[in-house]
Amino acid sequence: MADSQTSQPATSDGPPTLMSLQARIAEVYQRRCAAALQGYLDATEAANRAWIEAARPLTPAQAWGDAVTYWTDFAQRSLLFWDTLRQRGNNWLAHEAAGKPPLLAFGWEIVADARRFERPANYALVRITAPPDVHTDPDKRPYVIIDPRAGHGPGIGGFKPESEVGMALRAGHPVYMVIFFPDPVPGQTLADVARAEAEFLRIVRERHPTRGKPVIVGNCQGGWAAMLVGALDPDCAGPIVVNGAPMSYWAGNDAENPMRYAGGMLGGSWTALLASDLGGGQFDGAYLVDNFEYLNPANTYFGKAYNLFAKIDTEPERYLEFERWWGGYFLMNRDEIKWIVDNLFVGNRLASGGAEWSEGRAFDLRAIRSPIILFASLGDNITPPQQAFNWVADLYPTTQDLKANGQVIVGLMHQSIGHLGIFVSASVARREHAQIVDLLEYIEHLPPGLYGMKVEEERADGAVRYDVALREFQVEDLQKLQKYARKDEVPFAAVEQVSAFNATLYETFVHPVMAAWARPETGRLARAxxxxxxxxxxxxxxxxxxxxLGGWADLAKAHRVPRDEAGPSVAAERRLAAGIMAGWDLYRQLRDATVENLFYNIYGTMSVVAPAEEPEAAVAEAISGRDAPAIRDALSRIGEGGFTDAAVRAALLIARVGGQERHLSIFKRIRELVGREVGLLDRPAGEASEIVRRQAHIVEHEPERAMEALPALxxxxxxxxxxxxxxxxLMSNLDLEPQQRALLPIFQDLLAPAPEPVPAAVAASQPPRRRAGWSKSQRAH
Structure with missing residues (x-):
C-alpha cells in the first residue's frame, strides 16, 4: 500500500498486528494526500509559468484587436460546440432506432445467430468483408475476435481501418467477429454464452479446414470470455490473444488501481442485484460505463468537452465517431451480472478453478493447450498489468510446472497507452497488433515457456520496420509487478465473505419485494x-x-474569425483550463486515497481480527520437473522419432547455447531457408506443436542424452x-554466436555415415577415435 518500492512494508514472516496495520495505513494515507497536494501545486505552477511566458506587451489597439477576435471566436466555438452535442444526440437516436448494430469500419454478414440455438443467447457470429484492395486467403488460419460486453456494444476491435480486424485482414487471414445484440435472451446465462461461442469456433473451423485451429482474440472482458471458450472446448481453440483483459481481479498496486476497491466499498454483489431488480430483471450497461467515467472525473466532466471546444474546427468528426460507440448501452440478465460479480470481480475464482459454468463443473484454464499472448499496458488503470498477468502465477506456481503442462505464454507490455487505446489506437494497431499477427504464424513452434515480447523499431530511408524480440522469463519474475508480494490482496478474501453475507440478506428479504414491484416497463422507463x-x-x-441551433452553427462555420493563438486571451483560457483540470485531479487523488484508506481500515482490520480460512486448492497440486507425465513420456522416447523430430531437436540444441533473445526475423529466415524440408509446416498445427513440446522437454532435461541419441532418429x-x-x-546464412557454431563439428561427427568395415587386425593397430562432445561452457547452458 505504499507509493514506491522504498516504502514497502517489512517482509516479516509473522502476521501484522492490528495496531501496526492501522499505523501503516494512516502513514500511507498521509503520504498520498501530501503527494496529491504537491501535484496540484506543481500543475498550477506550471500553468502559471506558461501563462506568464506567453504574456507580451501590447499597444491598446493590439489589446483591443486580441479581445475582439478572441471573444468572436469564443462565441463561434460555443455555437459549434453545442451543435456538435446536438449532432451527438441525433446520432444516438438514429443508432437506437437502427437496433444498435456493431460499429465496424468494415462490411459484415451474419454466419450464425445464437438466438436460434437450442440454448439461445443474444450473440451472433459475423464474417468481416475485406475491403476491395485487400485479398484474404481462405486457406489461411481464420481469426475470431470477441469484443467486450461491458456496457458498450460490439465493434471496438474493428472500429477503424487500422485495427485488430484491419491488421489480420491485411495479413490475408479470414476474420470473424462475435457480436451481441442489445437485449439478452430471457433466461440466458454466461454458460449459454460460452457454449454459443464454442459453437461459433466449430463453425469457423468447419468453414476453414486449414492446418491450424482458429485464432481467438479477446478484448477486455472479451479476453476472459476467450479464455473460457478455450477451456470449455480446447480441441477447437487455436492460439488465444488476450488484450487488456482482467483475469486476476484482486491484483493491482495502491495509488494506481482504484477500481479494484469498488466491490468492497459497495458491500459486494448486492448492489448489482438491486440494479438488476430496478431494471425489471435486466442489468443496465450504463452503470458499467459510469464506473469507467468515475475513474477520471477531470476528463469526464471537463477535459473531453474542453478538448472538443478548443479544437472545434478539427475535432468533431473524431468525437462524434467515438461517441456513437461510447453511448451505446447494452443489457445483461440478472443471472449474468451476478455470475460475473460473484466469480470474477469479487470472488476472483477464475484462475483457482472455482468459476463454475454449471453445478460441479468449473472452467479449468489448465485445459488450454494453445499458446496465449497477453497484451497489457502500464498506463491502463482499468486493467492494470497485475490483473492481466498474475493469473499465470496462480495457475502455474513454477516455471517448470508451466513447461510441464506444455504451455506457451507470451507477454507484451506497452509503457503508456490507456485502456481504450489498446483497442482503438491506430499507432498501437500498426505497431503492436500487426506484430502479434506476425508472431502468431510462428508461435506454435516455440518450446513451452513464459516469454516477454518486445517490439523493436528501425527507421531507414523514411520507412519504419518492426521486429519482435522474445526473451524467456521465469514465472517467479512476475513478482516484479507487485509492491507487496501480493500480501495486499489478503483483505479481498474478507470482501468475498461480506459480499456473500449481504447477497444472502438481499435475496431473502429485499429481492421478493423488488421483483414484485419493479416490472419490465418500470425498468425501461428508468433506463430512458x-x-x-x-x-x-x-x-x-x-x-x-x-x-x-443548426442554422446558427452553419452561419458561424461559414464566417469563422481566426483568433491569435499567441495572444493573452488564449493564454488566459489555457491557464484557466489547466487550473480546472488540476483541481479535478486533486479531487480524484484525494478521493481515491480516502477510498483506499477506508477499504484497508475495514477489510484489512477484518483480515487480522478474523482471518478467512484458507480455501482448498481447486487446481490440482502441480507435478513439476521430471515427474510430470508429459516429461516422463518424452524422456522415455528419447531415441524415438523421425527426420522432423531430429531437425527440431538439433535446432533446440543450437538455440539452447545461444543468447537469451530470439528474434522473429530469425524465425522467418529459418523458415525461408529450411522450413519446407523440416516437415513441420506440412503437418497439422497440433501435431507440429506436440513434436516441438516433446523435443523441448528432452533437450531441457537431458541435453547430453538428446545429442547422443540424435543418430537414432x-x-x-x-x-x-x-x-x-x-x-x-543455417550456419552459413544466420548470424549465430560462436558457441552455437561450435556445435556443427559435433553434429558432423555424430551424423557421419557409418564407415566401411575395417579388418580387425588393422583396427586393433589404430588408436581409439575420440568422439567430439560438449564443451564445459556448453554443458553450463
Missing part, C-alpha cells in the same frame, strides 16, 4: 432517464429549444546427409 442517456436525447432535435545415410546439409545451410 439514466443520466448518460438523458444528456444525449435532451441535446438533440427532440429538444425544441435547439431548433435553430535419422538411421539412414541419406537422412543424415540431409540433416547435416540443413544445419550447414
Amino acid at each position: 432517464f439514466h443520466p448518460l442517456r438523458a444528456r444525449r436525447w435532451a441535446l438533440s432535435d427532440l429538444n425544441p429549444a435547439l431548433a435553430s 535419422v538411421p539412414t545415410a541419406e537422412e543424415r546427409r540431409h540433416l547435416l546439409a540443413l544445419l550447414e545451410r
Whole structure:
C-alpha cells in the first residue's frame, strides 16, 4: 500500500498486528494526500509559468484587436460546440432506432445467430468483408475476435481501418467477429454464452479446414470470455490473444488501481442485484460505463468537452465517431451480472478453478493447450498489468510446472497507452497488433515457456520496420509487478465473505419485494432517464429549444474569425483550463486515497481480527520437473522419432547455447531457408506443436542424452546427409554466436555415415577415435 518500492512494508514472516496495520495505513494515507497536494501545486505552477511566458506587451489597439477576435471566436466555438452535442444526440437516436448494430469500419454478414440455438443467447457470429484492395486467403488460419460486453456494444476491435480486424485482414487471414445484440435472451446465462461461442469456433473451423485451429482474440472482458471458450472446448481453440483483459481481479498496486476497491466499498454483489431488480430483471450497461467515467472525473466532466471546444474546427468528426460507440448501452440478465460479480470481480475464482459454468463443473484454464499472448499496458488503470498477468502465477506456481503442462505464454507490455487505446489506437494497431499477427504464424513452434515480447523499431530511408524480440522469463519474475508480494490482496478474501453475507440478506428479504414491484416497463422507463442517456436525447432535435441551433452553427462555420493563438486571451483560457483540470485531479487523488484508506481500515482490520480460512486448492497440486507425465513420456522416447523430430531437436540444441533473445526475423529466415524440408509446416498445427513440446522437454532435461541419441532418429545415410546439409545451410546464412557454431563439428561427427568395415587386425593397430562432445561452457547452458 505504499507509493514506491522504498516504502514497502517489512517482509516479516509473522502476521501484522492490528495496531501496526492501522499505523501503516494512516502513514500511507498521509503520504498520498501530501503527494496529491504537491501535484496540484506543481500543475498550477506550471500553468502559471506558461501563462506568464506567453504574456507580451501590447499597444491598446493590439489589446483591443486580441479581445475582439478572441471573444468572436469564443462565441463561434460555443455555437459549434453545442451543435456538435446536438449532432451527438441525433446520432444516438438514429443508432437506437437502427437496433444498435456493431460499429465496424468494415462490411459484415451474419454466419450464425445464437438466438436460434437450442440454448439461445443474444450473440451472433459475423464474417468481416475485406475491403476491395485487400485479398484474404481462405486457406489461411481464420481469426475470431470477441469484443467486450461491458456496457458498450460490439465493434471496438474493428472500429477503424487500422485495427485488430484491419491488421489480420491485411495479413490475408479470414476474420470473424462475435457480436451481441442489445437485449439478452430471457433466461440466458454466461454458460449459454460460452457454449454459443464454442459453437461459433466449430463453425469457423468447419468453414476453414486449414492446418491450424482458429485464432481467438479477446478484448477486455472479451479476453476472459476467450479464455473460457478455450477451456470449455480446447480441441477447437487455436492460439488465444488476450488484450487488456482482467483475469486476476484482486491484483493491482495502491495509488494506481482504484477500481479494484469498488466491490468492497459497495458491500459486494448486492448492489448489482438491486440494479438488476430496478431494471425489471435486466442489468443496465450504463452503470458499467459510469464506473469507467468515475475513474477520471477531470476528463469526464471537463477535459473531453474542453478538448472538443478548443479544437472545434478539427475535432468533431473524431468525437462524434467515438461517441456513437461510447453511448451505446447494452443489457445483461440478472443471472449474468451476478455470475460475473460473484466469480470474477469479487470472488476472483477464475484462475483457482472455482468459476463454475454449471453445478460441479468449473472452467479449468489448465485445459488450454494453445499458446496465449497477453497484451497489457502500464498506463491502463482499468486493467492494470497485475490483473492481466498474475493469473499465470496462480495457475502455474513454477516455471517448470508451466513447461510441464506444455504451455506457451507470451507477454507484451506497452509503457503508456490507456485502456481504450489498446483497442482503438491506430499507432498501437500498426505497431503492436500487426506484430502479434506476425508472431502468431510462428508461435506454435516455440518450446513451452513464459516469454516477454518486445517490439523493436528501425527507421531507414523514411520507412519504419518492426521486429519482435522474445526473451524467456521465469514465472517467479512476475513478482516484479507487485509492491507487496501480493500480501495486499489478503483483505479481498474478507470482501468475498461480506459480499456473500449481504447477497444472502438481499435475496431473502429485499429481492421478493423488488421483483414484485419493479416490472419490465418500470425498468425501461428508468433506463430512458439514466443520466448518460438523458444528456444525449435532451441535446438533440427532440429538444425544441435547439431548433435553430443548426442554422446558427452553419452561419458561424461559414464566417469563422481566426483568433491569435499567441495572444493573452488564449493564454488566459489555457491557464484557466489547466487550473480546472488540476483541481479535478486533486479531487480524484484525494478521493481515491480516502477510498483506499477506508477499504484497508475495514477489510484489512477484518483480515487480522478474523482471518478467512484458507480455501482448498481447486487446481490440482502441480507435478513439476521430471515427474510430470508429459516429461516422463518424452524422456522415455528419447531415441524415438523421425527426420522432423531430429531437425527440431538439433535446432533446440543450437538455440539452447545461444543468447537469451530470439528474434522473429530469425524465425522467418529459418523458415525461408529450411522450413519446407523440416516437415513441420506440412503437418497439422497440433501435431507440429506436440513434436516441438516433446523435443523441448528432452533437450531441457537431458541435453547430453538428446545429442547422443540424435543418430537414432535419422538411421539412414541419406537422412543424415540431409540433416547435416540443413544445419550447414543455417550456419552459413544466420548470424549465430560462436558457441552455437561450435556445435556443427559435433553434429558432423555424430551424423557421419557409418564407415566401411575395417579388418580387425588393422583396427586393433589404430588408436581409439575420440568422439567430439560438449564443451564445459556448453554443458553450463
